[in-house]
Amino acid sequence: MNEAAPDVSRRLALGVLACAPAPDLADCVRALGELPRFTWLRQPETGLVMLRARIGGNGARFNLGEASVTRCTLRLADGSIGVGTVRGRNPRHAEHVAICDALLQHPEYAGRVQAQVIDVLVRAEQARHARRSVQVSASKVDFFTLVRGED
Amino acid sequence: MNTATELDLAHMLPGFADPVHDAQRGFRCVLDALSRPGRLFDMTVDVTPPPGLAPAQCAALLTLADCDTPVWLEPGLRDAAAGHYLRFHCGCPLAADFADAHFVVLAGLGALPQRSALKLGDPCYPDRSATVLVEVPELEHGGPIRLRGPGIADVQAISVGGWTARTTAFLHENRAAFPLGVDLLLSCGGRLMGLPRTTIVEV
Numbered sequence: 001m002n003e004a005a006p007d008v009s010r011r012l013a014l015g016v017l018a019c020a021p022a023p024d025l026a027d028c029v030r031a032l033g034e035l036p037r038f039t040w041l042r043q044p045e046t047g048l049v050m051l052r053a054r055i056g057g058n059g060a061r062f063n064l065g066e067a068s069v070t071r072c073t074l075r076l077a078d079g080s081i082g083v084g085t086v087r088g089r090n091p092r093h094a095e096h097v098a099i100c101d102a103l104l105q106h107p108e109y110a111g112r113v114q115a116q117v118i119d120v121l122v123r124a125e126q127a128r129h130a131r132r133s134v135q136v137s138a139s140k141v142d143f144f145t146l147v148r149g150e151d
Numbered sequence: 152m153n154t155a156t157e158l159d160l161a162h163m164l165p166g167f168a169d170p171v172h173d174a175q176r177g178f179r180c181v182l183d184a185l186s187r188p189g190r191l192f193d194m195t196v197d198v199t200p201p202p203g204l205a206p207a208q209c210a211a212l213l214t215l216a217d218c219d220t221p222v223w224l225e226p227g228l229r230d231a232a233a234g235h236y237l238r239f240h241c242g243c244p245l246a247a248d249f250a251d252a253h254f255v256v257l258a259g260l261g262a263l264p265q266r267s268a269l270k271l272g273d274p275c276y277p278d279r280s281a282t283v284l285v286e287v288p289e290l291e292h293g294g295p296i297r298l299r300g301p302g303i304a305d306v307q308a309i310s311v312g313g314w315t316a317r318t319t320a321f322l323h324e325n326r327a328a329f330p331l332g333v334d335l336l337l338s339c340g341g342r343l344m345g346l347p348r349t350t351i352v353e354v
Contacts, residue, residue, distance in 0.1 A: 041163050042240070043170065073160065073239075081160045 010104065013118050017100050018086045020121040022093035028117040029096045032109075036076050038102065044072040044084075044091035070094040080105040159235045164199050166213055166240040173198075177214030184345035185334060189298040189307030191290065192343050201232035205286040207338035208256060209236075212284070216241040216254055223252035225262075255283045255333075260313040266324050269333050277330040280348075288312035290339035300326075300350040309344070311337060314354075322352045 017025060029035075046068055053064040071085040072094045082102025084094040100117055103109040167173035173196045184192045200209035203225070216222050216237060223246045228234055234245055246252035249268040257263065263285070272280035294310025311318075325332040325348050332348035346352075 039165060041160070041165050045170070073163075075160075075163075079161060081163075083160075 010101070013104055013114075014083075014085075014097065014101055016118055016121050016125070017097040018084070020125065022086075022088075022090050022096075024121060024124060025093065025096045025100075025117070028120055029099060031116055032103075032112060035099065035103070036078070036106070036109075038074040038076045038082070038099065041073040041075055041081070042071070044070055044094045046070045046089045046091070072098050074098050074102060076102045076106060078106060156230055158239055159232075160239070162232055162235075163239055164201055164232075164236060166236075167196065167198060167210075173210075174214045177210045180343055181211055181214065181336065181345075184336060184343045185347050186345070187302050188300065188345050188347055188350040189292075189303060189309050190344065191292060194338075194341050194343050201236040203228040203231065203233040203258070204236070204256065205338050206341045207343045208284045208286060208336075211336060211338075211343070212237060212243075212254060212256070213240055215282075216243040218242045218244070220253035221246035221251050223249055223255040225256075225258065228256075249281070252281055255281050257283065257285045260285055260287060260311070260315065260318045263318065263321055266321055266333070271328070271331045271333065274331065277332075280331065281333045282336060283333050284336045284338065286338050287314075288339070290337055290342060290344055295354060297353045298346075298350050299353070302347075303350070312339075316354075319352060319354050322346065322350070326351055 047070075048066045049069045051064040051067050052061055054061050067087055068089050069085060069087055070089055070091055070093070071083070072091070073081065073083045074095075075081050080102040082098035082100070082105075084097030084099075084101060086093045086097055100113055103113045104118075177194065177196050180192050180194050180196075184190070194207040194210045196210040196214075198206060198210050198213065200206050204212070212222065218241075221244045222237055222241070224234055224237070229245050237243055238245065243254075249255060249264050250270060252270060255264075255269065263283070269283070270279065270281040272278060289310065289312030291310045293308050296309050296311060296314060298307040298309065299305075322335075329348055334348055335346040337344045337346060
């Protein structure tokens with residue numbers, strides 16, 4: 001049925017870009033310097049999506065709540081298509097995600113974007129995660145049950 | 152109902168350049184056309200339609216179609232640029248049957264189906280009916296077709312390319328079943344003319 005395997009690396013890159021803090025991503029994009037021109041296929045637009053979850057992760061599905069989402073699609077002069085969908089209402093964030101997505105398919109820019117944007121954001125996220133883990137583990141409490149008091 | 156093929160973004164054309172204001176202009180044009188049947192209006196919105204859609208049809212669909220309004224396209228267009236364009240920009244499902252379609256897009260009056268095949272609304276909700284967008288080769292004021300009815304002061308004469316006796320019969324039947332029926336939007340390139348179900352047609 002599904003012949004083309006989903007493009008896993010593109011999906012991962014889009015995840016990194018969309019989850020990165022917007023100012024960090026903006027700094028990375030600025031650091032790339034002059035970028036090719038693009039045309040909008042769909043200008044950034046904000047809407048609501050219903051987030052659905054499952055009870056206990058695998059039970060009945062329920063509506064968790066709505067989240068605002070901003071999306072856009074653009075095309076570079078060479079025909080590469082970039083899509084950006086981010087949580088929140090920041091059109092520049094969605095635009096930067098879409099530009100990076102398109103540049104990652106552009107042979108001239110792919111390497112630079114991978115090194116100067118994706119890798120940088122992944123390292124920043126790992127550092128944030130590590131910091132948070134240290135903070136949380138400082139207050140970790142181990143409970144030992146010596147006697148259960150029953151029987 | 153929906154063709155679930157993946158969207159072809161590589162050949163996608165842009166939609167409205169200014170989505171809010173272009174949609175408002177498009178809506179005003181469709182509103183004017185349906186309130187003044189038989190009068191020609193310029194769809195002043197600038198869009199590049201995909202092959203198979205006329206400019207005014209394309210602008211009207213970008214304005215009106217959304218996820219709640221299945222659109223009927225000729226089978227050959229559904230999995231082509233036109234179908235992908237509407238799914239991408241309007242998010243609308245593509246109807247395989249006339250009976251499901253809120254909008255029916257035709258390339259000529261000869262392609263009009265049997266009226267009974269279309270969504271005609273129901274007596275409690277006559278508005279739940281189809282709007283039929285037909286591209287015609289010629290559309291002018293003055294001519295052999297005379298229109299009367301709401302929105303027309305006296306008589307409005309028009310000439311329409313591809314008009315046949317079958318078209319007249321279709322519109323007579325459509326008028327006779329009022330308030331049920333379909334509304335027609337004729338287009339010729341970037342111009343639009345409304346023929347709502349209230350209009351009385353004489354040839």
